[in-house]
Amino acid sequence: MAELSPAALTVWSAFLDRYEWEVTTEELFAVAAALRAAADQVVPPALEEEYNDRNQALPLKKMVEIRQKLNAIATELEAQ
Numbered sequence: 001m002a003e004l005s006p007a008a009l010t011v012w013s014a015f016l017d018r019y020e021w022e023v024t025t026e027e028l029f030a031v032a033a034a035l036r037a038a039a040d041q042v043v044p045p046a047l048e049e050e051y052n053d054r055n056q057a058l059p060l061k062k063m064v065e066i067r068q069k070l071n072a073i074a075t076e077l078e079a080q
Helices: 005-019 025-041 045-054 059-076
Strands: none
Touching: 005 025, 005 059, 025 059, 045 059
């Protein structure tokens, strides 16, 4: 397993603490998918596109940053 960022390690550890069996790749992808779904709830993809195109309002900026962080964690987990 590659070294994870502190944020991804926290998510991974929380998942492992909840389940006592050996985790499969499919389960790891499921955790990443759940994070991506959460990110879509913070900022739907269409709003992120709007932000990137023209509307860089501060509240939307913070939501886009949260979405990007959640997606980055999911990407790390998928790479394991």
